[in-house]
Amino acid sequence: xxxxxxxxxxxxxxxxxxxxxxxxxxxxxxxxxxxxxxxxxxxxxxxxxxxxxxxxxxxxxxxxxxxxxxxxxxxxxxxxxxxxxxxxxxxxxxxxxxxxxxxxxxxxxxxxxxxxxxxxxxxxxxxxxxxxxxxxxxxxxxxxxx
Amino acid sequence: xxxxxxxxxxxxxxxxxxxxxxxxxxxxxxxxxxxxxxxxxxxxxxxxxxxxxxxxxxxxxxxxxxxxxxxxxxxxxxxxxxxxxxxxxxxxxxxxxxxxxxxxxxxxxxxxxxxxxxxxxxxxxxxxxxxxxxxxxxxxxxxxxxxxxxxxxxxxxxxxxxxxxxxxxxxxxxxxxxxxxxxxxxxxxxxxxxxxxxxxxxxxxxxxxxxxxxxxxxxxxxxxxxxxxxxxxxxxxxxxxxxxxxxxxxxxxxxxxxxxxxxxxxxxxxxxxxxxxxxxxxxxxxxxxx
Amino acid sequence: xxxxxxxxxxxxxxxxxxxxxxxxxxxxxxxxxxxxxxxxxxxxxxxxxxxxxxxxxxxxxxxxxxxxxxxxxxxxxxxxxxxxxxxxxxxxxxxxxxxxxxxxxxxxxxxxxxxxxxxxxxxxxxxxxxxxxxxxxxxxxxxxxxxxxxxxxxxxxxxxxxxxxxxxxxxxxxxxxxxxxxxxxxxxxxxxxxxxxxxxxxxxxxxxxxxxxxxxxxxxxxxxxxxxxxxxxxxxxxxxxxxxxxxxxxxxxxxxxxxxxxxxxxxxxxxxxxxxxxxxxxxxxxxxxxxxxxxxxxxxxxxxxxxxxxxxxxxxxxxxxxxxxxxxxxxxxxxxxxxxxxxxxxxxxxxx
Numbered sequence: 001x002x003x004x005x006x007x008x009x010x011x012x013x014x015x016x017x018x019x020x021x022x023x024x025x026x027x028x029x030x031x032x033x034x035x036x037x038x039x040x041x042x043x044x045x046x047x048x049x050x051x052x053x054x055x056x057x058x059x060x061x062x063x064x065x066x067x068x069x070x071x072x073x074x075x076x077x078x079x080x081x082x083x084x085x086x087x088x089x090x091x092x093x094x095x096x097x098x099x100x101x102x103x104x105x106x107x108x109x110x111x112x113x114x115x116x117x118x119x120x121x122x123x124x125x126x127x128x129x130x131x132x133x134x135x136x137x138x139x140x141x142x143x144x145x146x
Numbered sequence: 147x148x149x150x151x152x153x154x155x156x157x158x159x160x161x162x163x164x165x166x167x168x169x170x171x172x173x174x175x176x177x178x179x180x181x182x183x184x185x186x187x188x189x190x191x192x193x194x195x196x197x198x199x200x201x202x203x204x205x206x207x208x209x210x211x212x213x214x215x216x217x218x219x220x221x222x223x224x225x226x227x228x229x230x231x232x233x234x235x236x237x238x239x240x241x242x243x244x245x246x247x248x249x250x251x252x253x254x255x256x257x258x259x260x261x262x263x264x265x266x267x268x269x270x271x272x273x274x275x276x277x278x279x280x281x282x283x284x285x286x287x288x289x290x291x292x293x294x295x296x297x298x299x300x301x302x303x304x305x306x307x308x309x310x311x312x313x314x315x316x317x318x319x320x321x322x323x324x325x326x327x328x329x330x331x332x333x334x335x336x337x338x339x340x341x342x343x344x345x346x347x348x349x350x351x352x353x354x355x356x357x358x359x360x361x362x363x364x365x366x367x368x369x370x371x372x373x374x375x376x377x378x379x380x381x382x383x384x385x386x387x388x389x390x391x392x393x394x395x396x397x398x399x400x401x402x403x404x405x406x407x408x409x410x411x412x413x414x415x416x417x418x419x420x421x422x423x424x425x426x427x428x429x430x431x432x433x434x435x436x
Numbered sequence: 437x438x439x440x441x442x443x444x445x446x447x448x449x450x451x452x453x454x455x456x457x458x459x460x461x462x463x464x465x466x467x468x469x470x471x472x473x474x475x476x477x478x479x480x481x482x483x484x485x486x487x488x489x490x491x492x493x494x495x496x497x498x499x500x501x502x503x504x505x506x507x508x509x510x511x512x513x514x515x516x517x518x519x520x521x522x523x524x525x526x527x528x529x530x531x532x533x534x535x536x537x538x539x540x541x542x543x544x545x546x547x548x549x550x551x552x553x554x555x556x557x558x559x560x561x562x563x564x565x566x567x568x569x570x571x572x573x574x575x576x577x578x579x580x581x582x583x584x585x586x587x588x589x590x591x592x593x594x595x596x597x598x599x600x601x602x603x604x605x606x607x608x609x610x611x612x613x614x615x616x617x618x619x620x621x622x623x624x625x626x627x628x629x630x631x632x633x634x635x636x637x638x639x640x641x642x643x644x645x646x647x648x649x650x651x652x653x654x655x656x657x658x659x660x661x662x663x664x665x666x667x668x669x670x671x672x673x674x675x676x677x678x679x680x681x682x683x684x685x686x687x688x689x690x691x692x693x694x695x696x697x698x699x700x701x702x703x704x705x706x707x708x709x710x711x712x713x714x715x716x717x718x719x720x721x722x723x724x725x726x727x728x729x730x731x732x733x734x735x736x737x738x739x740x741x742x743x744x745x746x747x748x749x750x751x752x753x754x755x756x757x758x759x760x761x762x763x764x765x766x767x768x769x770x771x772x773x774x775x776x777x778x779x780x781x782x783x784x785x786x787x788x
Contacts, residue, residue, distance in 0.1 A: 088424070090435070358710070
């Protein structure tokens, strides 16, 4: 398991993994980039065809392997490229979020969002907001010594 | 019980089924029984020690049971929910099984428990049981029984855990899951865990490590609880089967509560009601999504 | 070698404190932690107060001490085109088990045969060598116990370095092995020589256990060797869920699975984990063929391995009659009834 990332003055920099859908959020993130919006660079983006493809195991795996925070983002309801993928995902994430919280994975470490292809600004907000929130929470020790 | 035995004899004699799947008294208490001969129907019993969920034997993956042919299964109302689940998810066809519903007054936690049923030894789920006979049944036997004595909310421990901080919860669950040896008894006895190839057995890539360490155990139990969302029938078999005394019911009940609160869905023995996962409403709550 | 001594309970407590102070890992039956768990288990204790010597049988087997449910074998790291292998540090900590049940202690000796057979398992024997077992005669049993049916008893000393027999005021101590002598040397003051015979608290237990099951292992083995296709297997296996809980609580089951767990793209750990022949996956070939394709075949295998194949190879029954499989089985398989039925069938056959 990787040690928490620190920079220069030893301050903790969170590692954040983002699972985003190709059609909306990925394109929106690209727009944020081409618009030269300043964003925290703590986020690593993983592109999926649709939030419906995002298995809850992806979120768990990210935390397992050292992520301090996770972002899951896709198309707004009614805008899914595959019609209903995000509706299925919505239920799945709603339940898993509460289950994760129940076993002690702080829900503030996981951000869910709908970001469309034209919402570059919103993506920047999600990235910056999540990074700051997770920085405040500190590194995630997922396997405390029992 | 005579009513049950006579019905069983009739079903076998008329060749409506090849075998009866019910309960018998073994040396160590009640246990599942497979009866193929009319003479053996005398072994069949139903009492407060008939804890087991017999629907687990109906999965087509249990080839050695399926080889017996058409079965008549004794089901309590909780067990019937599992049969409904199997029908709903296309594992068995309604017409391929005969359901002998039993009127139940509650069961104990341990089939070897020789004491009479009382508030001290009743299975917690029985105290909350709303109807003590299955609607999904071809026959219904037994006298109507009153609700069993018992008190205390099953969810008191859930509330206690919910009141902890995330760090406290994580420490607690790491401790609770630490003795897990990944025997997968919880999965094997569960009627709704019927996948031919469980995700925990998948390699290339391995999503859920099979090793019984903290990482593997958390991944397994979280995944199983999620895969049972809207499907777990609250029969308590997983917790009873666990050789490490892990309170699995807490995870399953938490998920069931979330599903009930958010989607108004409670598992029932009606195969025509679709499951909440796999369906959606356009206006599902999304307050947690930015 | 058989030096009888008396160890008072106070001196036993002092011995435990001495061992802990010396940095020895002390394992004993103890209450499981947390409100959800009521069973007694073998666990590391930090004080004599945590030791439970007259409670029920621990729900988990002692084999965990020498054969953990998961252990790292080595770590690998790829560096350019070479792969570095790093042995996981295998310094074995000095461990003393206090209050091991005879069925658990015997289990260790029975499994020694296979662990030292065609390949010497360094991890098993490393831990065995650094573990001293102070076994204790049983003072309680229940209807699942059947140690007497497999050549053992509530007072069997197999696998024990010391054997403690409860007497009024403490324990009579039998020091049985050089390892036991070594412990005695260090802590001799705690166990003075006996002043005379003291009454035993374990009388009558052997009869109780024998009443649960009275069979002959050689007769059972004979039947197993000639009844591979007997309809008994199909009938008995119907209720088996194939969960493997029986194997995981058994003092003598020892099968394991080896897995490679990557931690990153270029490094990881190879582990071995407990496994059970009762799962479908156990004998599933890469081609998809499974020679034990249903529970009938798998359950038969379990009984045959324990009561026919292992005895044929090593002259030992791979079972110590602890009864955990009977207690833990969610489907009520009840090995005691099955062995009784086989023994009866074996006798019935002999008469014709």
